[in-house]
Structures are given as structure tokens and as C-alpha cells.
Amino acid sequence: xxxxxxxxxxxxxxxxxxxxxxxxxxxxxxxxxxxxxxxxxxxxxxxxxxxxxxxxxxxxxxxxxxxxxxxxxxxxxxxxxxxxxxxxxxxxxxxxxxxxxxxxxxxxxxxxxxxxxxxxxxxxxxxxxxxxxxxxxxxxxxxxxxxxxxxxxxxxxxxxxxxxxxxxxxxxxxxxxxxxxxxxxxxxxxxxxxxxxxxxxxxxxxxxxx
Amino acid sequence: xxxxxxxxxxxxxxxxxxxxxxxxxxxxxxxxxxxxxxxxxxxxxxxxxxxxxxxxxxxxxxxxxxxxxxxxxxxxxxxxxxxxxxxxxxxxxxxxxxxxxxxxxxxxxxxxxxxxxxxxxxxxxxxxxxxxxxxxxxxxxxxxxxxxxxxx
Numbered sequence: 001x002x003x004x005x006x007x008x009x010x011x012x013x014x015x016x017x018x019x020x021x022x023x024x025x026x027x028x029x030x031x032x033x034x035x036x037x038x039x040x041x042x043x044x045x046x047x048x049x050x051x052x053x054x055x056x057x058x059x060x061x062x063x064x065x066x067x068x069x070x071x072x073x074x075x076x077x078x079x080x081x082x083x084x085x086x087x088x089x090x091x092x093x094x095x096x097x098x099x100x101x102x103x104x105x106x107x108x109x110x111x112x113x114x115x116x117x118x119x120x121x122x123x124x125x126x127x128x129x130x131x132x133x134x135x136x137x138x139x140x141x142x143x144x145x146x147x148x149x150x151x152x153x154x155x156x157x158x159x160x161x162x163x164x165x166x167x168x169x170x171x172x173x174x175x176x177x178x179x180x181x182x183x184x185x186x187x188x189x190x191x192x193x194x195x196x197x198x199x200x201x202x203x204x205x206x207x208x209x210x
Numbered sequence: 211x212x213x214x215x216x217x218x219x220x221x222x223x224x225x226x227x228x229x230x231x232x233x234x235x236x237x238x239x240x241x242x243x244x245x246x247x248x249x250x251x252x253x254x255x256x257x258x259x260x261x262x263x264x265x266x267x268x269x270x271x272x273x274x275x276x277x278x279x280x281x282x283x284x285x286x287x288x289x290x291x292x293x294x295x296x297x298x299x300x301x302x303x304x305x306x307x308x309x310x311x312x313x314x315x316x317x318x319x320x321x322x323x324x325x326x327x328x329x330x331x332x333x334x335x336x337x338x339x340x341x342x343x344x345x346x347x348x349x350x351x352x353x354x355x356x357x358x359x360x361x362x
Contacts, residue, residue: 040283043276043279043280043283044280044283046276046277046280047276048276091262094255094258094259094262095259097255098232098255098256098259101235101239101251101252101255101256102235104239105235105238105239105242105243105252106242113245113247113248115304115319117319132293132297133289133290133293133294135293136254136292136293136296136297137255137258137289137292137293138255139251139255139256142247142250142251142254142296142297142300143293143296143297143300144247144297144300144301144304144319145301145304145319146297154319156247156248156250156251156300158248158251
């Protein structure tokens, strides 16, 4: 007879930190996910008590069983120092470019916005999504479209009539990408973003035509 | 009430005020900027910064461990969900042609979409924004089956 619950260190097929429920349908629970959901539950109740923690675990397990997620390796690693740098840079960038947005809003002259393509170096879905979220949190560009096949972000930038502004927008995206991957990425991805940013010569040609 | 508590209270009040002022700035930006995409800049970014400042101010006044953690959770979700909403608005505005294309200096994405479409009559610049809908891309002319550029 099989065990009712198998932990991941007994069964190497399972992803790390998960346990498996044997039953008619096989269900795999991701323990970090349950811990995270429990934490949110406790924070929402604003009181740290045993009752809250226990009900939180129960609710998290029920939610995970009722709405199972596809089994993927997200490729998420946490690098504390990288996360600190990432958060610090995000706050700093939000603060400095808050001033910039104010100037753009109150500038008398009309804006010439543009949509630019910024190819990224990382390839994993999670890093792509995290970079897109980080980019749209800092002023400078808002994401219009994400193309997964080529890992390209399409940004709408205000004030595109000066080439140095465009370069600055691209560089800031690549900078954020590097910080994001250094905070959450796998070693493979970190190696990838340490390289130089992809070239964009094709874009430059087209821009001169325009 | 000690001096430190007074200082924290005052700093909290100042932070809440600054945050509210920044949110107001975002609203002014929404009124002044011309089209959807530019407005989404003004609608999302100052709001996020303003909300974070308001949360920091409230945290300075409350000073309780669990309260501060709850406020941090609010900020975290704002940072996580705001961009998704902004992206969806921008994406649907772009694809249904609700933007003033003639205002764009150049447009990398349009070139890629029309390349895939392989048919699309070139966008006539100088149309009025109301007409942009017909020229830009009706649901029927949407890129079709092939491209469906992947979602994030």
C-alpha cells in the first residue's frame, strides 16, 4: 500500500519542497506556496495567533487542492542581497523619475511619444514577467506588449524626440533586467544577463527612415 | 508622549501629505495628456509612488508590528497588480486603435504586427482619432491566428 503522503525528499521525482497526496487523482502540494498563502492570510487578519495560523494552513491547502496549478519549475531563486539592491534601486528610480514625470506633465510643449522595442537577454518566463512588472513600476516607459518568443518588451515612452532619451529608456530597462535576474534568477540566467545587451542596429536603421 | 513619538507622528503626517499630493499630480497628468497610452503613464506611476508614501506615513503613525506588515502587504500587491492592469489597458487600447498613431514618432510594434499580417494597408497618418478605430485594426483585422503575440 502506498503512503498517503509522500514528501519530496523520499521521492526524487517530485519538485523540491513539495509533498504528494496519493489518491485517485495525484495531487502535489507546493510547500513554499502554502507557507506564502498562510502568511498572507495571517497578515490579512492582522493578528498572529495559533487559530489564525491553523485556519490559514487549512485554507491554503484547500485552495491549492481545489485550484491546482500546473507543475512547472519556475526557476525562482531568492538572492537576499540582490533583492535588497533591486528594491533600493526601484525606490530610488521611482523617486527620481517622479520629478521627471511632473516636468513632462507640466511642460508646455507637445510630447512626441513613441513605441520602442527592447530585446531582453533573459529567456525564462518568470524573469520576463518580473522584468515587465519592474519596468512598468518605474516611470519612463509603460509596457504595451510582451513577445515571449523573442523576449522583447514593447514600451511606450513619452518624450521620444531626443535620441538620448530613447537610449536612456533602453539602458534603464536592461539595468532593471539585470537587477531583477540578480535578485530572483537562476545561475544560468545571471550568466546570461552579465553579457552585453543585445544589439539593436535594425531598429536604428528603421528609426532613421521614420 | 515622548519627543520621538511626536517626531514620528509629524513625519508620518508629512509623508501622507506628500503622497496625496503626488496622487493629485497623477490626476492632473491624466487630464492634461492627450491619449490613452500617455495617460496610463500618469495614471499608474505617480499613483504607485503616492500610495507607497501614504503607506509609509501611516506606518509611522501606527507603529505596530502587525499593522506595518499589513501595510507592507498592501504596497506589495499594489506593485504587483498595478502594472498588470496598466499593461492590459495599454494593450487593448493599442490593438483596437484607440491611440493617436499620427502622434507617435515611430512605432516598432506596428511594423512587427503588420509584417505578420502581411496585408495591412499602411496606416494613414493624419486621421482623426475617431477614425483611428477603423484604420487601426478592427477586431476582424486583428493579427489573426498566426501571431497572437504571447501574453506575459
